[in-house]
Amino acid sequence: MRISGTLIEDTYAEAFTLRAARLLITAESERWAGIAALTMSGFATSVIGCGCEAGPEGPAPDRTPDGRPGVRVLVFARSAGDLQDQLACRVGQCVMTAATTACFDDLPSEETVRVGSLLRFFGDGHQVSKVLDAALGGAATTGSAEAPSRARRFWRIPVLDGEFTVEDRFGVRKAVAGGNFLILGRSTEATLRAAERAVEAIRRIPGVILPFPGGIVRSGSKVGSKYRKLIASTNSPYCPTLRRSVKTALPEDVAGALEIVIDGLTLEDVRRATAAGVRAACGDGVARISAGNYGGRLGKHLLHLRPLLEETER
């Protein structure tokens, strides 16, 4: 199978289940909401070393609970407990500290974790709770049709520019992380350009994030290592400098590879993003598109590239 002259390898990506939360950060301007979103997504590339994976999600919402410009952020972690720890730290240190912001739950769910109820103590006794009853609380969403009507508690924490409004609890759902594909290019420049095209296409899709810097991974990993303590190490078959040292997956006409890693709220979101990204990446200077899998050792979600692209073509 070829798209714009690029060979799509007959392989699959292997993704795994994490827990996800979706935050909606608002501020006086989109710029400040974006600053808060990027700051809280810093050092959140991989659960392996950062405790969570996070990033700004898709297009800006049409509607926000407080009517101000907003940015959505998705955060993924191994468990609800890990997610609570990460959210409390990141919202407390990176969102509450950003000028004029407020932070709301945007993923209604039965399972919730505490965020505002932990951060409220920063108010030193001057924090104020406001509960919006179920009959009115359903409106305090971004207009999502799936949002059930429920009572919602907000905390007003006094800060230097007024007050920081944060929701008491945030919804948590099972989600899919580690969706990926590899771009094998004939030159470093062509590979990077293709990866950037893929990132641009995927960022238009709601429900997914690209947690790595600029949405691109240059240090793709494989499961395990020769060193017992490491659970992941460099993906040696795709390293051009190891061509003669290990069994390589790089054809002779390929100069190197870059990986796109996709986390999404659902498998369907990840599939849609993968298809869009692969199509955007294909073209001049890109020899092949492959995907990272670990023989079923990593996760239960398999995304077979060729059937996926054939389905989305129709």
Place this chain on the structure above:
Amino acid sequence: MSLRLKLKASPSTTAAPIDAPVLCPDRLAGLERRAVEGLPVAVGRSSVPLGDLFHVSGDGSDVIEVEGDLEAFARVGASMSRGRLTVRGSVGPRVAAGMRGGLLVIEGSAGDYAGEGLAGGLLRIRGDAGDHLAAPPPGAPRGMNRGSILVHGHAGRQAATRMRRGLIAIAGDLGEGAACGMLAGTLLVFGPIGRGAGALLRRGTIVALGGITALPTFLPAGPLRLPFLEIVYDGLVSAGFPVPAGTRRVPYHRLVGDVSEGGLGEILAPVAAS
């Protein structure tokens, strides 16, 4: 299909009071028509079957419509916890007393003590409310504790006394002595508020959108923009409660008080209206 009750004749309000907590989805849901007609209603010192007062039709669902002027009926919807009760007319005192859930809509006005001890659900009064809206039950240290009350008209004196939680929105004017000893919660008034509002306020928020003469025990604490108000207004709009445009995304003067009770409560008034 809903259960419908139509009043046969409006009883005189000067006649024996009618105690009607039976007009409540919790008591009527699941009953057949004949069983509904046989339920006792206390009229003064005697008891009459519900069927003597109302024409009953429909099945025993927890969606109930009552048609007629119920000004002589007290405690309509008392202790309601689920379903929907609509009264196409006015009601007497203590409507929704002890309500814990569901939706109660009064198309007309409500008597005194509406929402007394309300602890959940939504009470909507399309007309006016009498005195002592959301009052504490007799002898209780706390008033309204959770839930929402929306009054599309005016409300009388002494509303939200010792309110503990929840939200009250009043589209029109509010009488004297509102939110006395309020412990927490939110009271929004879109018309003018009478004298003495917020006396002994401990915590809680009074949003005065139509002007207020604050007690001297409230101290100015500067203008602020308050994102949480937008959330509240959004909730009101989605519930079909009118919110004037001039109230949104504008700075508010904040008065803290009552300082004789610790000063953790607040009165908010739009800067433009001050």
